[in-house]
Amino acid sequence: MKIFFISPEVVPFSKTGGLADVAGSLPKALKEIGHDVRIYTPRYKKVPSDLKSVTREVKQGAIPKTEVVVYFYENEEYFGSREELYQINGVDYPDNLERFSAFCQAALPFLKEIDWRPDIVHANDWQSALTIAYLKTIYRDDPFFKRTAAVYSIHNMGYLGLFPKEKLLLTGLGWDQFVPEKLEFWGNIALTKAGFVYADVINTVSETYAQEIQTVEFGHGLDGLLRFRSSDLYGIVNGIDYDLWNPATDPNLPKRYNVATLSLKVQNKLELQKQNNLPQRKEVPVIGMINRLTDQKGLDILAGAIEDIMHLNCQLVILGTGDPKYHEMLKRLKNKYPEHLGINLKFDALLAELVYAGADMFLMPSRYEPCGLGQLISYRYGTIPIVRKTGGLADTVKDFNPKTGEGTGFVFEEYSSAALLQAAKRAIDTYHKKTLWKALQEKVMQLDYSWDASAKKYVSLYMKALAKIGIVPM
Template sequence: MKVAFVSYEVFPFAKVGGLADVAGTLPKYLEKQGIEVFVIMPKHKLVEKNAEKFGYKLEKVVSEIAVSHVKTDEKFDVYESTLPGSNVKTFFVANEYYFSADEVYAGPDLGEQSIFFSAATLDLLKHLDLKPDIVHVNDWQTALIPVYLKTLYRDDPFFSKTASVFTIHNLGYQGVFDPRYLSFAGLPDYVFTIDGLEFYGQINFLKGGIVFSDVINTVSPTYAKEIQTEEYGEKLDGVLRMRAKDLYGILNGIDYELYNPATDKRIYVNYDVNRIELKWENKVKLQEELGLPVRKEIALLGLISRLVPQKGLDLLIDIMDYLTLFDLQIVILGTGDDLYENALRKFQEKYPERVSTNIKFDVDLAQKIYAGADIFLMPSRYEPCGLGQMFSMRYGTVPVVRYTGGLADTVKEYDPQTLEGTGFGFKNYDSAHFLEAVSKALHFYYREKDHWKRIMVNAMNADFSWDRSAKEYVELYKKALAKVGR
């Protein structure tokens, strides 16, 4: 089986969020399952910058390809590399106009950029004669590829037996644009209907992926159910219910070779479940680096997040003054909305010995927080899967989460009677219940030392590797192939 895996960001070439981790890891595990897989992504400016840091090479393999169907004179080049730690070939669509921004999700026109990349991906496949059985696309930036396959390419012999799989990593980001973009894309007018891309008078790229893909999945079983409700469906719940028989939930995994506290070179001191006491040395080093009072015994809480409404930051801000009455420290890392950035900066100014606010994107500091913190906070309003809680558990840092989406699928409430469970959580989205869950964790940390060690061990022994999930994707691909008569 030959799979073209298409994503806007792929670690280590370019990373903004969890999609990059998935796209940089899942193909390697698919390869282990015997799948012939190759990755396609834009050649962002970050790709060149990261080459030296991560030790990969880029080679131009094709120049000046015209894009089919799209109303533009812009052409693209193709570069090739290999996904580090694998034999997975990665192809880059390069164009100076559309992919010249310093940031991944930026450019002269995000709608045109997505259209150009989607159309160029299909041209790349034909030009390099990479005839895929499956085209696996991810999020709205690539969601028009299934639309092209089912319309303009439906009678093309090259793609006649190609099935499409569309993974929704976050339904909150949909790619909604003016209908004029349909003309730019060269797509037929008949797709602009309520049963196609039309969405309240606009066109919705993500809706196109839902409607035209052979199979759809989200990144956790619970989120697959949640998005079919009005509360979580982001106005697409009706469309998703119509496709319910083709909608699946597969939990993301993490790369256990890369994220391993016993070998991770990004943390201060290596440790494992049998040398768990060495974890505390990471706390002390983190306190020193961030300028917090060095106190080995104090509870250190960590939060690593995009600072956006989805992540429950309003709940944290609500309880922060009260939290600082406890004997604890809080380390925050992330960037996002000015509202949250400014509020969290003020807490550091107000409580400099309690709060360290780091408004930046820093993957090395993130690893140090996973290793050095005692408790990891994820009070998300919704969470399609979430990787932070998996990283934290891998490093023996106990998560406190809201039980929604993938957080509900991965974190199990600790039961002192059975000694089972990996963390603490709450269901109702309000600050009082969040504070109650944090307080419960602090109680066990300070007053139930034996239980706390048990929770840490349980968390570190939990298995969220990609092996299981990759097997589920292989089965999903088989379902997609059956939809096109294979």
């Protein structure tokens, strides 16, 4: 199968969030099972320009250590001269619609120019969604794309690609699109609707989130449209790169380990405690948290529980940046509880690896979480997740039952400080039952959330998209 994978960000070239990880990993996994996948993405300033020219507008590179082709759309004004991807100093670029319209408008003519007919055009998030609208309107009767189906993936419903209606014609589409059944959204245009309305199938990054976005609470005003398209809406949990996230081979860990040498994990814990100026005590449970410090990620309920957690004879290490009010709160609490709290108000990839390896538990108290990768990485490192039951967390973490040994973490459902605190208490109580805890660690380290498993589900999704346009793949 030929798959044209369109993404505004791709690891290791560009990244603001989890989409970049998906775009850098899923095509690699699809390639490994025999599919011809090619990525299309902008060439931002941070991407080297000494790439092979394919056409006047497109250069070619590859995902490192793979044969996955990456096509970089060249536009110096819109992408090559920009320091960041979508915004600068927290403010969106005012010409984002023009930028990503140009990116999408160049995609399908490029395929014709190189004479490469994809079976699937797979667009991701609002920045890529217009490509699907073009495929189904402007190129609807073009024989070149007669056998091409469209898949649209939404990675976070919080970002709809909202712009003033006055900019509609700049997309290359006409005023016939400015109706509620198409791109209009409360007097504006929402570019994500180009994907939701026109794709043959839609997917998001977990089965539970696929259900949640059809509700008023999580649908961001598009729940009605998504309910209308519910028969074409699927959820596939993201994978993680098991070559990258591997405690047995991770070159950045003080001490590497695997399931058979789990007792060596504690050496990473001692280093984590040391780096956070915490007492180096093997027996004290350490809870790690790597997150944006925002309400969406549960910082509001953590704020109401954190002082009680400090009295549970544990240590909490937090890595991330976000809302200034949470920065101030954590600095104040660090002064109050210097032996219990480690605060790192930054993003640090090496420290993140040490948190996954050195912590005993990993906290994700999210209000909503489309998929979540932290819990999957923590499994890999034998670090037990404490999560709220929402989105991908609900699909991937099952509550631990000490009587039966079933479950993979500690789950709370009510979005409250009290529920979070109770889950933390249960985790810490279980931690002190060493035989039970070790068995739980061994179990989660052997779970399979690799991209290999997810890639097979995407192939099935692509088959459904082709079936929608009347094609049964051989």
